[in-house]
Amino acid sequence: MDAAVPPMVRLQGVSKVYRRGSVEVPVLESVDLSIASGAFEAFMGPSGSGKSTLLNLISGLDRPTTGVVEVAGRDLAQLSDAELADWRSAHVGFIFQLYNLLPVLTAAENVELPLLLTPLSRAERRRHVAAALEVVGLSHRRSHRPSELSGGEQQRVAIARAIVTDPDLIIADEPTGDLDRKSAEQVLDLFEALHHGLRKTLVMVTHDPNAAEHAERIHHLEKGVLQ
Amino acid sequence: MNYARLAWRDLRRNPLRLSLTVVAGAVGVMAFIFLRTVVDIFYSGAAVAQVDRLIVRNKVALTQPLPLSYFPRIAALPGVTAITHQSWFGGTISESQRDFFASLAIDPASFLKVYSEYTLPPEQLSAFQADPCGALIGRKLAQRYGWKEGDRVTMKSQIYPGEWTFNIRGIYDGTRPGVDTTALVFGYRCLNERLPENWKDQVGLYSVRVDDPARSAQVAAAIDGMFANSPYATLTESERAFQLGFVAMSSAILTAVKLVSNVILAIILLVIGNTIAMGVRERTRDIATLRAMGFRPFHVVMFVLVESAAIGVAAGVLGMFAAPPLLKGFMRVVESQFGPMAETVTRPQTLALAALAAVGMSLLAAVGPAVRSLRLPVAEGLRKVT
Incomplete structure (x- = not known):
């Protein structure tokens, strides 16, 4: 990594402890991590190793118990909940294992959702949506609801939703976990295209070694410790 | 979206x-x-009660009568612009509860001067006033029984013995929504003439119209003061208070x-x-x-x-x-x-x-x-x- 270019993600001494009543459950312990801008990195590890917690901290969905989380040069601990929400809408795109599309909206409307938080006009939003659906090859399915799409198609809509605001960072939590091999390959090909073509920073959590192989770097987590 | x-x-x-x-x-x-x-x-x-109307009743109980002789004395009081009287008849046309409706003996000459929310054609009013046993019925009552002008209605009273036949001389309407048009009213003379001597010349209550609602309390006090020491002491209250008294029951x-x-x-x-x-x-x-x-x-x-x-x-x-x-x-x-x-x-x-x-x-x-x-x-x- 070029030392002159600040990393997209920097974690320093990050720990996370959850409380279950009076019991403290450590999930992450002293994680130090740096992810370069434009990188595609994967995190692997057994269930309960803290992968998703790490992803939540990087994406500003959760706050560390101790340590510093810096993303795109911002110390997320310094942001209030409202500022964090605004920051996420501008800088982070999310892709989930179960797609998390709103079932009452069409594919295009789902993709348009994050744009409602921007000052874009309706016409501009439509243009952005069309471009995002074009990238994932689903322009022809724009009027379909999630229930009318296959799992792979739903995940591609979710990818279009994640990139429609042109975020700095794309967070993918088990993106192929619910897909068959062929659909999973299509999704991973898209990730590669986003990585190589659009120079997006991708951080992915996965159980699937095949999926992880598409990343530039693979991190292993074991009982909350980055190996 | x-x-x-x-x-x-x-x-x-x-x-x-x-x-x-x-x-x-x-x-x-x-x-x-x-x-x-x-x-x-x-x-x-109570909602349709007029602010310029007072009800004068027997102080002992509503069921106790007042002498007809109070009429001119109350009418002569300052602030009183009109007065009429009415007596509950409690008539029914059959034994059935479903045929019950309000029936009252009233003073044909003065009734509409006090109760101006009732209206009917002048010729019907004249015919009613000319017939001692003439009756007026409300529009809703007329519609229920199909009664019309000229029909005769025979009733039995819960209070007064015998059968009573009235001639329908007119059908009244309300001048505004909410006015009750389910009653039958007939001339007091028809009732009074058939009563035994000790029941004659007595009425249920007086309705009094005042010139200034702001002076209602003064007029009411004057009426009650006038009859304070008589065998028929009065209780005068606003029409609204009188109606709310029924609601309180x-x-x-x-x-x-x-x-x-x-x-x-x-x-x-x-x-x-x-x-x-x-x-x-x-x-x-x-x-x-x-x-x-x-x-x-x-x-x-x-x-x-x-x-x-x-x-x-x-x-x-x-x-x-x-x-x-x-x-x-x-x-x-x-x-x-x-x-x-x-x-x-x-x-x-x-x-x-x-x-x-x-x-x-x-x-x-x-x-x-x-x-x-x-x-x-x-x-x-x-x-x-x-």
Whole structure:
């Protein structure tokens, strides 16, 4: 990594402890991590190793118990909940294992959702949506609801939703976990295209070694410790 | 796409549940309007009471008479512009309860001067005043029995023995909504002439019109002062107070009815609250997804409130439109059992109160689910499988 270019993600001494009543459950312990801008990195590890917690901290969905989380040069601990929400809408795109599309909206409307938080006009939003659906090859399915799409198609809509605001960072939590091999390959090909073509920073959590192989770097987590 | 469309789509997520909730809410609104109107019926006499009218009755009890000789003495008092008298006859045309209606002996010459809310053609009034046993009937009563001018009605009284036959000389209407047109009134002379000596020249009460409502209390005091030490001492009160005295006799029932109407509001709250809570619980992951994308708690609360308010508005509007015809149908059934009743008018205030209550209850119902949706951490919500 070029030392002159600040990393997209920097974690320093990050720990996370959850409380279950009076019991403290450590999930992450002293994680130090740096992810370069434009990188595609994967995190692997057994269930309960803290992968998703790490992803939540990087994406500003959760706050560390101790340590510093810096993303795109911002110390997320310094942001209030409202500022964090605004920051996420501008800088982070999310892709989930179960797609998390709103079932009452069409594919295009789902993709348009994050744009409602921007000052874009309706016409501009439509243009952005069309471009995002074009990238994932689903322009022809724009009027379909999630229930009318296959799992792979739903995940591609979710990818279009994640990139429609042109975020700095794309967070993918088990993106192929619910897909068959062929659909999973299509999704991973898209990730590669986003990585190589659009120079997006991708951080992915996965159980699937095949999926992880598409990343530039693979991190292993074991009982909350980055190996 | 916009926020409104998103809320609308969410609202229609489960059309059957939405429809059932709206219908349940509407039924609640109807029941609320229904019960409130029943309460209003009790108060209808007081509602149409004139501020410039006083009622003079026997101080001992309403059932005790007053001498007819008081008429000119009260009429001569300063501030009194008109006076009339009336006596409850309690007549029925059959043994059946359903044929009961109000019947009174009145003074034909002065009655309409005091009760100007009744109107009828002048020639009918003249014919009524010329016939000692002439009678006027209200429009609603005429419609119920198909009676018309020239018909003869024979009645038996609960108070006065024998059969009494009256000649219908006219049909009166009300000059404004809410005026009772279910009564029969006939000339006092017809009654007085047939009574035994010790019952003659006595009336039930006097109705007095004053020139200035602000001086009503003074006039009332003057009337009562005039007869204070007589065997027939009077109690004079405003017409509204007099009518509310009747309402007070049913206060326990009215309190119960009002209580039930408030319970109905609570039921609306629970029905809509349950639906909203289910909807929010089902959408936990969607809400978490929206918040992950950057939607603020404010947005989520607004979605929940708008959704709930929409249900409340739909239930309120449906209930508002359905209640009046339902009430009319109910009153028809009541009248078929208990005789003609005063016109049932659902007050606009009652309709507005019901609709506002529906919206208010729905918003209140949404508060709990909205707060719960905000308390759930986003990361935890994203993992929910619904």
